[in-house]
Amino acid sequence: MSAVLKDQTSSTMPRAAAGTYLLEAEGIMKGFPGVIALAGVQLKLRPGTVHALMGENGAGKSTLMKIIAGIYQPDEGQIRVKGERVVLHSPLDALQKGIAMIHQELNLVPFTTIAENIWIGREPLNKLGFVDHAELFRRTRELFDRLHIDLDPEEQVQHLSIANRQMVEIAKAVSYDSDVLIMDEPTSAITEKEVEHLFAIIADLKAQGKGIVYITHKMVEVFNIADDISVFRDGHYITTKPASELDRDKLITLMVGRELTQMFPKTTVPLRDVVLDVRSLSRQGVFSGVSFQLRGGEILGFAGLMGAGRTEVAETIYGMYPASGGEIYVNGKRVEIKSPRQAIDAGLALLTEDRKASGLFLVLPVLENMEIASLPGFLGRLGFVRQRTVSEECEKLRQSLRVKTPSLYQIIENLSGGNQQKALIGRWLLTKPKVLILDEPTRGIDVGAKAEIYKLISELAADGVAIIMISSEMAEIIGMCDRVLVMHDGHVTGELKRDELTQEAILHLASD
Amino acid sequence: MSTVVTNPKALVAKARRLPPELSILFVLLGIAVIFEVLGWIFNGQSFLFNSQRLVIMILQVSVIGLLAIGVTQVIITTGIDLSSGSVLALSAMVAASLAQSADVARPVFEGLGGLPVFIPVVAGLLVGTVCGLINGSLIAATGIPPFIATLGMMVTARGLAQYYTHGKPISQLSDSYTAIGAGAMPVMIFLMMAVVFHIALRYTKYGKYTYAIGGNMTAARVSGIDVKRHLITVYTIAGALSGLAGVVASARAASGQSGMGLSYELDAIAAAVIGGVSLAGGVGRITGTVIGALILGMMTSGFTFLGIDAYIQQIVKGVIIVVAVIADTYRSKRKI
Ligand SMILES: Nc1ncnc2c1ncn2[C@@H]1O[C@H](COP(=O)(O)OP(=O)(O)OP(=O)(O)O)[C@@H](O)[C@H]1O
Ligand SMILES: [Mg+2]
Numbered sequence: 001m002s003a004v005l006k007d008q009t010s011s012t013m014p015r016a017a018a019g020t021y022l023l024e025a026e027g028i029m030k031g032f033p034g035v036i037a038l039a040g041v042q043l044k045l046r047p048g049t050v051h052a053l054m055g056e057n058g059a060g061k062s063t064l065m066k067i068i069a070g071i072y073q074p075d076e077g078q079i080r081v082k083g084e085r086v087v088l089h090s091p092l093d094a095l096q097k098g099i100a101m102i103h104q105e106l107n108l109v110p111f112t113t114i115a116e117n118i119w120i121g122r123e124p125l126n127k128l129g130f131v132d133h134a135e136l137f138r139r140t141r142e143l144f145d146r147l148h149i150d151l152d153p154e155e156q157v158q159h160l161s162i163a164n165r166q167m168v169e170i171a172k173a174v175s176y177d178s179d180v181l182i183m184d185e186p187t188s189a190i191t192e193k194e195v196e197h198l199f200a201i202i203a204d205l206k207a208q209g210k211g212i213v214y215i216t217h218k219m220v221e222v223f224n225i226a227d228d229i230s231v232f233r234d235g236h237y238i239t240t241k242p243a244s245e246l247d248r249d250k251l252i253t254l255m256v257g258r259e260l261t262q263m264f265p266k267t268t269v270p271l272r273d274v275v276l277d278v279r280s281l282s283r284q285g286v287f288s289g290v291s292f293q294l295r296g297g298e299i300l301g302f303a304g305l306m307g308a309g310r311t312e313v314a315e316t317i318y319g320m321y322p323a324s325g326g327e328i329y330v331n332g333k334r335v336e337i338k339s340p341r342q343a344i345d346a347g348l349a350l351l352t353e354d355r356k357a358s359g360l361f362l363v364l365p366v367l368e369n370m371e372i373a374s375l376p377g378f379l380g381r382l383g384f385v386r387q388r389t390v391s392e393e394c395e396k397l398r399q400s401l402r403v404k405t406p407s408l409y410q411i412i413e414n415l416s417g418g419n420q421q422k423a424l425i426g427r428w429l430l431t432k433p434k435v436l437i438l439d440e441p442t443r444g445i446d447v448g449a450k451a452e453i454y455k456l457i458s459e460l461a462a463d464g465v466a467i468i469m470i471s472s473e474m475a476e477i478i479g480m481c482d483r484v485l486v487m488h489d490g491h492v493t494g495e496l497k498r499d500e501l502t503q504e505a506i507l508h509l510a511s512d
Numbered sequence: 513m514s515t516v517v518t519n520p521k522a523l524v525a526k527a528r529r530l531p532p533e534l535s536i537l538f539v540l541l542g543i544a545v546i547f548e549v550l551g552w553i554f555n556g557q558s559f560l561f562n563s564q565r566l567v568i569m570i571l572q573v574s575v576i577g578l579l580a581i582g583v584t585q586v587i588i589t590t591g592i593d594l595s596s597g598s599v600l601a602l603s604a605m606v607a608a609s610l611a612q613s614a615d616v617a618r619p620v621f622e623g624l625g626g627l628p629v630f631i632p633v634v635a636g637l638l639v640g641t642v643c644g645l646i647n648g649s650l651i652a653a654t655g656i657p658p659f660i661a662t663l664g665m666m667v668t669a670r671g672l673a674q675y676y677t678h679g680k681p682i683s684q685l686s687d688s689y690t691a692i693g694a695g696a697m698p699v700m701i702f703l704m705m706a707v708v709f710h711i712a713l714r715y716t717k718y719g720k721y722t723y724a725i726g727g728n729m730t731a732a733r734v735s736g737i738d739v740k741r742h743l744i745t746v747y748t749i750a751g752a753l754s755g756l757a758g759v760v761a762s763a764r765a766a767s768g769q770s771g772m773g774l775s776y777e778l779d780a781i782a783a784a785v786i787g788g789v790s791l792a793g794g795v796g797r798i799t800g801t802v803i804g805a806l807i808l809g810m811m812t813s814g815f816t817f818l819g820i821d822a823y824i825q826q827i828v829k830g831v832i833i834v835v836a837v838i839a840d841t842y843r844s845k846r847k848i
Contacts, residue, residue, distance in 0.1 A: 320734065341736040350734065358734050361727030363794040372724050373735040375717050383716040427735070 021083070022047045022211040023068065023099070023180050028077035030063055032414060034406030037063040040077070041237040043230055045180060045211040050202060052214045052226035052243070054255055056446040057418025058404045059232040061215050065182045068213075069101035070094030081180075100178040102169050102186050110158035115140040117157055118172045143175050147201055162354065163190040163306065170198060174205070181205060182213045185417070187221060188444045191306045191472070199225055217418075217446050219248050231255055256448040263447075264479030265455045267462060271482075272296030274332070275347075275466040276435045278317060281326030286312045287490035290326070294435065296464040299457065301471065301481030304510045308487040310470045311353050314437045318350040319343040330434070344373060347434030351424060351441055353470070359424050360412055366423050367408040370394045374430040397426040402452065418445040425453065429460075436460065437468040442476060454480055474503050486510050536787055536803045543807060547814035559817055571764070573809035574702035575600075575773075577802060578757040579780035580787075581709050582644075582750030584801045587784055588713075588726045589746055590793030591651065591658035595665035596754040596780055599643045600773035601673040603758025607636030608682040608768025611689035619677040629688040636759040637752055643669055644751015648744035658747075666777065673770040682768040693764025701760055705753065710798040722746060726793030782829070783808050786836040807832075 023045040030038040038060045045051050053061050066072045068079065070088035079086055081097050088094045094101075108117045115136045116123070124139065126132040140153035149167055157165060166189055173181055187195050202212055202225060216222060222229065222243070229246055231238040231254045238254055246254075274293045282288035287309035294300050302310040316323050319337035328335055330346050337343045343350070352358040361369050371378070371390045378390045394408055401422045405415055412420055421444065428436060438457070442450045457480060461467055471477050477484055484496045486509035494509040544560060551559035560566070579596040586593045612618055614626035643665055650661040691697070713719035721742050724732040733739050757776075762768045787804025789796025811832070815825040 318734075339736075339738065340734050341738060344736040352734055358728075358730040361724055361731055361794065363790075363792075364723060364727045368720060368723065368727075372720065372732075372737075375720060376736075379717060383718055385715060385717055385720065387715065 020047070021045060022081070023213075024080040024083075025064065025068060026078055026080075028064060028067060028079075029075045030060075030067060030072060031075055034410070035414075036235050038067075038074075039235045041232060041235070042240075043068075043213070044240070045213060046228065047179075047211050048206050048209045049227035050206060050212045050214050050225050051228045051230065052216070052222045053230050053232065054215075054222065054251060055232035055238075056234075056255055056448050058234070058416035059255075059446075060235045061232060062184055062416065064232075065101060065184050065213065065215065068094070068180075069099055069182055095176055095178065098179040099182065100173045100176040100180070101182040101184065102173045103184055108157045108165055108168060111156065113154050113156055114151060114160070114168050115153035117168060118143070118153075118175055143171055147171055147174060148197065161307075163194050166190050167194060167197070170201065174201065178210070180211050180213070184215045185217070185444055186214075187216060187218065195221070217444060217450075219251070219447065222251070223248070233257055252447050255446070263451050263454070264476070265451070265458050266299075266480050267458050269297045269462045271298050272464055275330065276317075277329035277332070279327045279329070281313065281316060281328065282324050283312060283316050283321060284324040287316075287487075288325075290492055292485055292492075292495075294466045294468065296434070296466050297461050298483065299461050299467045299469060299481050301469050301477045301484035302487060303471070303474075303477050303484050303506045304487035306472060308510065309490040310487050311439055313487070314350060314439055314468065314470060317343070318348055318437065344431055344433075348437065349373075349428035349431050349433035349435070350437045351428055351439060353439040353443070355417070355421060355424065355443070360420055362411075362413040364412060365409045366398070366403070366405055366412050366415065367391060367394055369412045369423055370397065370408075370426045370430060373427050377431075393430060394426065397429055398423075401426050401429075401456070402449075418449050421445055422449065422453070425456070433465065435466045435468065437470070439470045440472065441469065442471075442473065450476075474506065477501070477506065478503065533788065533797065533799045533803060536800055536807070540803055540807050540810065543810055543814070547810070547817065550814075550818060554818060559814060565813060565817065569809050569813040570699050572812065573805050574698040575757050575761050575764075576776055576779045576783060576808070577702045577805040578705060578753050578760065579773075579776055580783040580801050580805050581705055581798060582753035583777070583780045584784045584787075584789050584796055584798060585709065585713065585722055585746050586658070586750050587781070587789050587791060588722050588793060588796050589743060590726050590729075590791075591743070591747070592662060592781065592791075593647065593747065593750050594659065594662040594777050594781075595643065595647060595669055596750065596757070597773040597776035597778075598666045598669035598673065599640050599751060599754035600758040600761060600776060601770055602643065602669045602676070603636040603639040603755040604762035604772050605673045605676045605682065605758075605768045605770060606639045607632040607689075607759050608685055608762045609676070610635050611685045611762070612682065613684055613686045616684040619680045619682055626686055629686065629692075632689055633692070633759055636762075637755045640755015640758060641748055641752040643754070644748040645744065647751060648747030651747065652740035652743045670770070673772075676770070677768075679770060681770075683766065685763070685766050685768075690763050690766045693760055693762070693766070698760045698764055701756070705756070706798055706802050713798060718742075718745070723794055726795075728794075779808055780805075782833045782836070785833065791837070804836075 021044045025043045028038050028041050041060065041064060043053065043064065055061050063072065067074050070091045070093045079088065086097055088097065118140055119136055123131040124135040137153045144151060144153065149171055151164060151167065157168065160168065166186060170186060186198060205212060214226065226243040228240060229243050229251065230240040233255065272295055275296050276294040279291050281290045290313050292300065304310050315321055317328060317337070319339045319342055322338070328337060335346050337346060371394055375385055378386045380386045391408065398408060403422045403426065404419045412423060415423065425441070442453055445453065454476070457467060469481060478501045481501065482498050484501060484506065485492050486494050486496065486506055488510055496505055547559040551557055579600065583593045583596060609620045610627055611632035618624060647662050647665050650656060651658050713722060721732070721737050724735065724737060725739055725742060729739055761772055783805035784796065784801045785791065785804070786807055787796070787800030787802070789801060808829070811829060812825065
């Protein structure tokens with residue numbers, strides 16, 4: 001199958017004479033315990049272009065990038081940099097060959113300054129061999145000036161927002177001045193404004209003749225910046241085409257291997273009784289006067305820009321922080337929720353926004369990650385967990401959510417980002433919630449899986465679960481919600497019914 | 513579709529990973545074989561097939577093993593317990609003071625008659641439990657690092673143990689009390705605790721919460737775990753095990769001495785780390801720790817058997833601990 005595709009490829013690819021590629025990877029294979037991550041894939045990067053690498057969760061994109069960046073060694077296959085065959089033993093090796101990478105997961109050291117993070121391992125030294133901090137900060141300022149980044153190099157990384165941390169990661173990768181820059185989902189945690197900023201930086205790098213490999217699950221971005229597009233599916237190489245020859249639908253079909261008929265399978269379901277009633281909830285200095293009612297079967301969206309206070313509202317309802325005012329009623333009864341445990345017992349569930357920081361137990365198996373919030377419901381005598389029952393329930397969910405993993409005993413760190421997210425959704429479904437709060441539920445999730453998750457949300461709503469969906473993605477807010485509350489600066493600035501939902505209406509309320 | 517894959521089976525096959533305990537078990541067997549061979553070469557006799565030596569070795573391991581079972585659970589939560597050796601001493605002193613036979617000279621509780629054996633035992637356990645409770649509460653309530661909190665307890669408990677009799681040892685313990693330390697009893701107690709906590713860690717809510725907290729404290733909280741309360745429980749259990757170790761140690765020595773268990777906390781931590789318990793949290797099992805303790809015990813026993821200088825033993829032990837930690841770092845780094 002792929003032999004045929006490869007032939008097609010060479011006919012449609014803009015021709016580049018041998019040796020003119022910045023980077024070529026060919027016949028790359030890589031296996032992990034129980035998984036073949038890459039079964040012979042290729043990637044050819046032309047200078048001065050952005051090459052988008054597309055594929056579903058677990059297709060092997062990050063794995064190939066890690067091989068190219070010297071983090072993993074391939075089982076088979078070869079890599080050429082500017083026509084010359086190389087073997088990369090370590091990230092340092094790759095850097096010396098001119099390959100730098102921005103990781104999918106942020107990797108900064110929180111308790112040191114921005115400048116120290118950027119130049120880590122190559123700090124300028126003074127005559128005595130100590131780090132020359134003045135020079136360090138000067139260089140960082142220079143770099144930031146060049147990239148128009150408005151951050152203080154002496155600030156500690158722990159105080160930065162996720163979006164700003166991502167900008168620091170980007171600056172760090174650029175600072176190596178490499179010919180090849182790998183960006184693995186650089187925009188999954190940043191706002192519109194920073195995305196534009198990043199694209200400007202990328203345009204600049206392109207003009208300097210550098211090559212960029214760009215991974216994303218956001219279709220709009222791809223057609224915005226990509227010159228070439230390669231598609232992987234399940235560890236296999238599918239094709240490479242110039243972006244101009246593809247459109248959204250064609251690309252999705254290539255990625256998922258079938259046509260995706262319905263992205264937002266929203267069904268209208270009869271609304272049931274009010275399950276959650278929040279009355280003028282406030283948290284000092286963060287948000288105030290948030291009131292809304294939520295019925296069973298309803299999907300309520302929270303829209304707004306990052307920092308509008310949506311996540312904080314959810315976390316306060318969920319008992320992670322004390323409210324400074326207001327009341328919460330569940331099924332008509334006043335509840336005092338002081339901890340997540342009480343929230344879970346009251347029938348609430350919260351899928352948090354930052355998977356790695358507050359969701360995953362990276363070193364533990366998928367099973368332990370899924371069952372943890374529901375254990376009190378599966379206890380036998382003496383605090384023993386009724387393991388067979390829980391495992392069966394988890395296995396059912398794994399299948400219905402189609403979490404791609406060789407088994408429930410796989411360490412969750414080894415799953416691709418999207419599959420980690422599905423496992424976490426499984427964790428909350430297992431608690432059989434009455435109210436499910438989803439904070440950026442599809443961050444870093446591929447189109448196919450997104451459609452599946454939307455379908456799942458619709459089905460849950462049809463079963464009478466009340467759903468709150470916090471999202472920065474307009475399309476999913478508009479596509480999925482019955483009603484949307486828009487927040488700005490800690491206040492609800494308006495409410496939109498399903499038939500009033502337009503991008504303009506939301507943006508208008510979100511920014512005034 | 514499979515046309516591109518030349519050898520998918522081979523890729524998957526090489527991947528199956530063995531349980532981590534297995535590799536440590538091999539290390540233990542390897543060390544045993546080395547001592548056996550060296551024994552025949554230098555001493556002209558067997559190292560392993562000498563029941564007396566094995567008994568001493570296993571008895572030695574039992575006391576440190578009890579501490580190691582506690583500290584394993586603490587380390588899994590990303591904590592540390594430096595106080596176990598001192599708590600052992602304090603518990604031993606208190607228990608011994610209540611376990612003396614009737615009509616002997618008593619440094620404390622002058623004129624007290626002989627008491628039923630359960631009283632000193634319960635008292636020793638209680639002392640350990642309270643120390644652990646204080647450790648846990650300090651850490652949970654004030655948020656100070658476990659290293660500091662338990663360092664404080666290490667110094668304080670040792671001080672209390674000395675102050676209790678102003679340094680005088682407590683001897684002439686009742687026969688029913690010393691029976692706890694006689695024969696194979698210490699080994700039985702150690703193995704029983706190992707089994708209990710192995711099961712608790714793997715199959716109960718307590719264990720699952722312990723791993724979860726070590727894996728990611730914030731996520732544990734979001735998942736409905738009362739992290740503070742659970743940490744207090746874990747440290748309290750570790751304290752209780754130190755108390756039990758104090759009872760066993762004093763029963764075996766038929767006396768209480770304030771210098772008991774000196775630097776045992778380090779051996780306990782070493783046993784856990786050698787056994788594959790990760791200082792980064794969330795990873796480790798009691799089986800590994802038991803093997804780790806056996807490795808340490810066998811080293812001591814083997815070196816003594818070969819007549820190697822005690823100071824050199826110390827040096828070698830230090831090297832082994834560092835190697836174990838390096839192996840741990842290497843294991844967790846490789847996963848990036
Ligand atoms: N270290 C590892 N150990 C075991 N399996 C792994 C490891 N790394 C990746 N895998 C597996 O290899 C496959 C490819 O993963 P990879 O992270 O490359 O996917 P991806 O295309 O980047 O997906 P996503 O879009 O979700 O980030 C997945 O099935 C994943 O579970
Ligand atoms: Mg990835």
